[in-house]
Amino acid sequence: MTETDTFYIGRCKNGHPDDFRFLVKRYQGALMGHLMGRVDNRDTAEEAAQESLVRAYFKIDTLKKPDRFFTWLLGISDRVALELCRTKRVQKQREHIRIEVQQAEEPSFSQDYVLEEAVSRLPDNYRHLILLRYYSQMSCRQIAEQLQIPLGTVTKTLSRAYALLRQTLTQSQTNESEVAG
Amino acid sequence: MNCTQCNDLLFDYIEGLINDQDKHALKAHIRTCDTCQSLLKDLQALQTRLTEHGQNLAQIELEIPVLGAIVRRQKQQLKAITPPSPQLRRPIMKSPITKLAIAAMVIMGCVLGITMWSGTQSIALADVLTRMEQARAYLYKMNMTITQTGDLPAGYPPTQEVESTILIAPEYGMKMTMKMGMIANQTMVQEQYLQPQNKRMLMIMPDQKKYMEMELTDQLADQYKKQNNDPRMMIETFLNCDYEKIGRSKITGIQVEGFRTTDPSFSGALGGKTNITLWVDSRTRLPVQMDMDMDMSMGAERTMHIKGIMTDFQWDVPVDTSVFEPVIPDDYTSLASSPIKMPEMTEETAIVGLKQYLDYAGQYPEDLSLMRVMSGMGKLMDSNTPASKALKQSIKGLNQNDMTKAMMDMMMPIQATVGFYARLAQEKKDPAYYGDIVTPDQPDLILMRWQIEDGQYRVIFSDLTAETVTPQQLTELESVLPQKESE
Numbered sequence: 001m002t003e004t005d006t007f008y009i010g011r012c013k014n015g016h017p018d019d020f021r022f023l024v025k026r027y028q029g030a031l032m033g034h035l036m037g038r039v040d041n042r043d044t045a046e047e048a049a050q051e052s053l054v055r056a057y058f059k060i061d062t063l064k065k066p067d068r069f070f071t072w073l074l075g076i077s078d079r080v081a082l083e084l085c086r087t088k089r090v091q092k093q094r095e096h097i098r099i100e101v102q103q104a105e106e107p108s109f110s111q112d113y114v115l116e117e118a119v120s121r122l123p124d125n126y127r128h129l130i131l132l133r134y135y136s137q138m139s140c141r142q143i144a145e146q147l148q149i150p151l152g153t154v155t156k157t158l159s160r161a162y163a164l165l166r167q168t169l170t171q172s173q174t175n176e177s178e179v180a181g
Numbered sequence: 182m183n184c185t186q187c188n189d190l191l192f193d194y195i196e197g198l199i200n201d202q203d204k205h206a207l208k209a210h211i212r213t214c215d216t217c218q219s220l221l222k223d224l225q226a227l228q229t230r231l232t233e234h235g236q237n238l239a240q241i242e243l244e245i246p247v248l249g250a251i252v253r254r255q256k257q258q259l260k261a262i263t264p265p266s267p268q269l270r271r272p273i274m275k276s277p278i279t280k281l282a283i284a285a286m287v288i289m290g291c292v293l294g295i296t297m298w299s300g301t302q303s304i305a306l307a308d309v310l311t312r313m314e315q316a317r318a319y320l321y322k323m324n325m326t327i328t329q330t331g332d333l334p335a336g337y338p339p340t341q342e343v344e345s346t347i348l349i350a351p352e353y354g355m356k357m358t359m360k361m362g363m364i365a366n367q368t369m370v371q372e373q374y375l376q377p378q379n380k381r382m383l384m385i386m387p388d389q390k391k392y393m394e395m396e397l398t399d400q401l402a403d404q405y406k407k408q409n410n411d412p413r414m415m416i417e418t419f420l421n422c423d424y425e426k427i428g429r430s431k432i433t434g435i436q437v438e439g440f441r442t443t444d445p446s447f448s449g450a451l452g453g454k455t456n457i458t459l460w461v462d463s464r465t466r467l468p469v470q471m472d473m474d475m476d477m478s479m480g481a482e483r484t485m486h487i488k489g490i491m492t493d494f495q496w497d498v499p500v501d502t503s504v505f506e507p508v509i510p511d512d513y514t515s516l517a518s519s520p521i522k523m524p525e526m527t528e529e530t531a532i533v534g535l536k537q538y539l540d541y542a543g544q545y546p547e548d549l550s551l552m553r554v555m556s557g558m559g560k561l562m563d564s565n566t567p568a569s570k571a572l573k574q575s576i577k578g579l580n581q582n583d584m585t586k587a588m589m590d591m592m593m594p595i596q597a598t599v600g601f602y603a604r605l606a607q608e609k610k611d612p613a614y615y616g617d618i619v620t621p622d623q624p625d626l627i628l629m630r631w632q633i634e635d636g637q638y639r640v641i642f643s644d645l646t647a648e649t650v651t652p653q654q655l656t657e658l659e660s661v662l663p664q665k666e667s668e
Contacts, residue, residue, distance in 0.1 A: 020248075020251075021244050021247075021248060021466075024243055024244045024247050024248075025244055028239070028241060028242075028243040028244075029235060029238055029239030029241070032238040032239070032241055033234075033235060033238055036238065042238075046241060046243075049241075049243055050243055050246050050247055050250060051250075053243060053247045054247055054250045054251055054254060057247075057251050058251075058254070112230065112234050115230055115231070115234055116234075130231065133231075134231040134232055134234070134235035135235040135238055135239060136235075136239070137235065137236070137239060140196055140198060151198075155192055155193050155196065155198060158192060158196075159191070159192035159193075162192060162224055162227060162228075165227060166223060166224075166227060169227070
């Protein structure tokens with residue numbers, strides 16, 4: 001699993017479609033992290049992640065820049081999530097659950113709504129790096145190699161993403177205590 | 182170091198990416214600066230929260246479901262572009278008949294050996310999966326205990342042990358060594374070679390110094406070639422069935438994930454009650470073990486229970502290719518005078534097989550499960566139908582080899598009928614068979630049906646003609662079927 005996306009996509013197109021499994025493994029976590037902020041629960045996120053990967057497989061020939069696979073995949077998953085949400089009419093439900101969870105003493109660990117929400121509000125370039133670093137468990141160096149950008153850029157972007165996340169999280173904490181107060 | 186410099190380095194610090202010199206300076210500053218200290222704590226808490234949440238989500242395993250979904254979707258797409266099969270109304274040819282225990286044994290061996298690991302003949306990603314870059318050979322063991330209860334022939338052992346070792350190399354074929362516990366504690370050893378590129382299958386029985394050769398059609402050879410190619414085929418078969426995840430476990434120190442199916446179509450020709458558990462290595466995604474538990478009826482008074490385990494998988498086994506090209510010693514004799522032709526499992530062969538059975542037995546088989554049909558073979562010879570008498574007459578003067586050949590030729594289409602039906606079941610084509618309530622003197626009744634493209638159905642009538650009908654027409658056809666006596 002150390003090859004680049006471009007390598008695996010080339011293999012997929014050249015008679016080894018089986019290699020798609022490496023891309024599934026590489027991005028399943030990040031994709032889940034991305035989708036958790038867009039759908040109502042883990043099961044729906046899993047469903048959407050699976051569907052997104054399947055669609056990506058069938059559309060792989062249309063991907064012009066293989067090094068942009070991850071961004072492209074997230075784009076597909078946004079549409080899938082939207083379709084799923086539309087059919088399931090979950091937005092309201094999500095609001096409802098979020099309020100309940102926020103009011104609960106301890107946040108549910110497997111579903112950290114507040115964090116998911118904060119991550120989903122990050123601008124794309126920050127969010128993508130957070131997803132790769134913590135949800136696909138890639139190191140900063142691996143990200144730099146994969147995206148072909150300097151390591152310093154990766155750490156600076158992540159550092160800035162932290163600042164934005166802290167800001168959002170503090171804000172939501174304040175709102176919460178106002179509600180409580 | 183001042184606060185701005187410290188701020189710039191904090192993220193690199195928690196990620197373990199700064200040099201020792203910076204680290205000392207940063208630590209020294211933090212000891213004296215409450216603001217930076219509290220910021221560091223905040224960042225570390227956020228890092229932990231992200232890491233834990235990320236790891237929690239990353240536990241998900243999408244590889245198998247995604248590949249499975251791709252296979253299914255490709256299959257649907259391929260189905261949509263396949264033209265419908267042409268209408269078939271043709272005279273049925275007649276041919277000689279008979280039965281033979283050893284032949285039944287051989288055929289059972291084939292079906293057990295091949296159906297067990299082959300699974301569906303799906304194209305698509307299966308096709309894809311088969312194109313694995315390296316030609317690798319793999320090896321596994323299969324042990325089965327077959328227990329029969331009820332009305333057994335005299336001297337027939339209620340319990341039989343079958344031990345097999347199976348070696349598969351994509352480029353060369355398959356070798357299976359089977360050791361069967363037989364009557365009176367005797368064992369029978371049988372070696373089977375499948376050579377798709379030579380389009381042949383070879384059975385050797387060293388103890389008896391006998392062998393038998395079978396010719397494969399192009400279609401069968403291609404099919405076996407594809408099936409041989411991929412160890413993950415069993416997983417593909419699973420994905421085509423209704424299955425459930427049963428969680429993680431450990432087998433001989435390996436972390437595995439379990440999948441279970443009770444879908445009878447998994448075992449295809451064997452039919453009956455099925456309970457299969459597949460254990461897959463969490464890391465390599467390769468099978469580690471498969472547990473099988475199957476119950477099947479062999480007639481009203483007889484049942485067979487198969488308990489089996491596939492284990493000791495070895496991947497990338499180095500093999501000498503001569504292993505797949507056995508040299509038959511000069512003193513071995515062939516069981517049949519010339520190679521037996523393996524028929525293709527198609528509608529046409531199914532019609533031939535049904536006709537054959539009818540001619541010899543005077544009725545259609547009651548059902549199309551392998552065991553039921555095999556155990557019914559004896560009746561074919563004992564019946565007093567003209568075909569049966571004629572066959573007995575015709576083989577009287579023949580030598581043993583020509584006789585075996587004649588019998589095998591007669592049985593092959595019947596076996597192919599069973600195989601065809603099993604495949605329809607495995608491919609979820611909604612097959613049904615009414616041989617238990619339909620007799621040959623009711624030519625307009627439906628004998629067998631299965632689904633084809635666009636939701637249409639293919640129907641074989643009791644007069645052995647075939648037609649394509651709509652689901653509505655099918656409902657009408659099935660509404661006029663006689664009720665079973667027991668109901």
